[in-house]
Amino acid sequence: MQATKSFERAFLRQLLRVFRLSAVSYKSMSLQERKSAIKLSADVAMASARGSRKWTRGLIAKLSEEDEHRSFLRLILGTEYERLTKPCHGSWKIPRSKKIVRRSLRVCSRRKNNLRAPHGFKSSVLARTLVEKRTHALKRLVPGGESLDGYSLLDEALDYVISLRAQADLMQKLLTTFEASKLSALSKCTLPERKASFVGK
């Protein structure tokens, strides 16, 4: 599964807007400040390009926790900011996590001998603990994941992973393009110098 072309276009378009708006302030920033600004811009662009999902709302909410970020977010997202930060109605908590534990148990018991008594009990406890532990870890990693359960968490995690992959790929593409253009710009600059040195000899 991959991110759509329209996501890629929307992401780049937003990033372009941000770079254009930030160009002046980038000059006076330190390297670390600029890095944080770019990371923030990339996250905002990603959330904006994806639209309304549990994780994009969670991400915008997390980014809005800092006052200075909030005005930046409002500037970039405009009316979309209000839409993405509006509280979602009714979080349907259907216990799908139980189904995932059951599925994991079935796999574990199928692998081992079907000796229910002591073996079965130990493996079921282990399976339940492992799935719970990892679910908790995943909840912390997926923005907005704390309020999600079982199926929803997996669904959002899948979408988030695909979007993150696309974000990294697009940033890499930008980096490569910028580096290439900078090299060509540099070579153009040094050309007249080279000519002068030849004339001198």
Place this chain on the structure above:
Amino acid sequence: MSSRRARSRQSTSSSRITDEQINDLVSKLQAVLPEARLHGCLSMQVSAAKVLQETCNYIRSLHREVDDLSERLSELLATTEASSAQAAIIRSLLK
């Protein structure tokens, strides 16, 4: 645990999520993880715990990757002239 069970009895399951849907989601998740190519079709029944762990690891590594790319981009976008030139480049990438 008991509170979770109590909540589950209360909630309306108008759209019951089937085991098939969960299996489908877990395998989709497995497919986007980097190790998917290594496992291939051999492990049909990969445990949910394993997929959850690999997903967590992958998200962490993607975060690190974006962090690193942000740093490298910040080195390049140091000057105003550079930024406006880059804007033109991004525009060309959109075509």
